């Protein structure tokens with residue numbers, strides 16, 4: 401439960417949860433954390449992972465893969481989020497790029513998608529920076545319509561895919577995990 405203060409800082413921050421859910425109380429955040437830990441084995445290889453700032457051993461965010469909600473098709477969604485004080489340093493891009501690589505290389509997924517509200521500009525930038533491309537619109541409860549971004553394994557395998565260059569650029573910064 402050492403992670404609780406920073407996880408609560410993001411779960412209770414209206415800016416952070418604006419496009420992803422509802423503001424949680426400290427007790428709700430504690431229950432969420434416990435649930436996530438319990439779910440890890442049953443959801444594997446999917447589910448969320450903590451983004452840890454290695455130098456300070458801080459849980460600064462989450463990133464993961466899971467089945468896309470609100471869709472009849474079985475597609476795999478990439479998701480990510482950071483406690484606000486850690487925005488603007490490329491941490492989400494680094495984590496999302498690593499998760500994308502894990503999805504295509506280790507899990508051999510055919511496609512990875514990300515549903516993003518068009519007003520969630522920072523998330524759109526992360527998605528585009530790791531090479532996801534706009535696919536279509538889809539209905540999303542409480543948000544109306546969102547834009548679905550995606551990338552196929554074939555697109556990822558293209559040698560000039562931006563993710564590869566991005567990973568090289570990010571590698572020049574201290575590693576997260």
Ligand SMILES: CC(C)(COP(=O)(O)OP(=O)(O)OC[C@H]1O[C@@H](n2cnc3c(N)ncnc32)[C@H](O)[C@@H]1OP(=O)(O)O)[C@@H](O)C(=O)NCCC(=O)NCCS
Pocket residue numbers: 415416417419420479480481482483486487488489490491492493494515516517520522523525526569570573
């Ligand atoms: C989406 C979210 C994770 C993006 O956070 P972010 O800090 O903008 O993303 P990154 O960590 O990748 O940082 C990118 C920024 O750091 C800058 N940066 C600094 N050093 C960098 C580096 N080495 N590599 C990449 N970017 C770097 C980039 O220029 C960029 O800033 P800019 O967009 O102003 O140009 C964050 O807004 C968030 O947690 N939102 C709430 C949850 C959410 O909506 N999740 C997505 C649901 S679809």
